[in-house]
Amino acid sequence: MTSQGVPHDDGRGESPAQRADRRWNELLQELRVAQTGTQILFGFLVAVVFQPRFAELGTTDRTIYVVTVFLGAATTGALVAPVAVHRLVAGRRLKPETVNWAARLTLVGVVLLYLTMVSTFLLIMRMVLDDALAVWLVVVMALWLALCWFMVPLLARRNGTNGGKGNGGTGDNYGPWPH
Numbered sequence: 001m002t003s004q005g006v007p008h009d010d011g012r013g014e015s016p017a018q019r020a021d022r023r024w025n026e027l028l029q030e031l032r033v034a035q036t037g038t039q040i041l042f043g044f045l046v047a048v049v050f051q052p053r054f055a056e057l058g059t060t061d062r063t064i065y066v067v068t069v070f071l072g073a074a075t076t077g078a079l080v081a082p083v084a085v086h087r088l089v090a091g092r093r094l095k096p097e098t099v100n101w102a103a104r105l106t107l108v109g110v111v112l113l114y115l116t117m118v119s120t121f122l123l124i125m126r127m128v129l130d131d132a133l134a135v136w137l138v139v140v141m142a143l144w145l146a147l148c149w150f151m152v153p154l155l156a157r158r159n160g161t162n163g164g165k166g167n168g169g170t171g172d173n174y175g176p177w178p179h
Contacts, residue, residue: 016096017095019096020095020096020098020099021095023099023103024086024095024098024099024102027082027099027102027103027106030106031079031082031083031106034079034106034109034110034113035076035079035080037113038072038075038076038079038109038113038116039076041072041116041117041120042069042072042073042075042076045065045068045069045072045120046069048065049065049069060126061123061126061127064119064122064123064126065123067119068116068119068120068122068123071112071115071116071119072116072120074112075109075112075113075115075116078105078106078108078109078112079105079106079109079113081102081105081109082101082102082103082105082106085098085101085102085105086098086102110149114145114146114149114150117141117145118138118141118142118145121137121138121141121142122134122135122138125137125138
């Protein structure tokens, strides 16, 4: 309990409202990074159709392009959605719920961004390399992104559930590599 008799969650001494505010601010910082990259990528994808070489694309590459643009639009929608959720419920004393919904939408956006990146990479690699090499490079890139974006955080999450002893028992959990 805090001095005001409000329970707190993890030793920070935060009230539920303070925790929601902190989580919202952290989420906004994450969204700023993801939204910027996504919007640039989507703008690039939209511009591709207006390039003269686009007319040379075969059916497979056009299909990949359409799927990629669809994924890019869905990604943009999911990563902008937290702003809309917040705006539509602001002032209704729903901050913890808003943060939870926004976090879920952001995670959906990251998964969609992963799919958009892989699809974009496939389209580009097919334009400059033979199909076999293109597919191999796309698989390598998909695995790399999955490792960076999903496996590392999931491992950190799993290792972080043991009372802060996930980094070789030191309890500090800082540094780039597990002990």
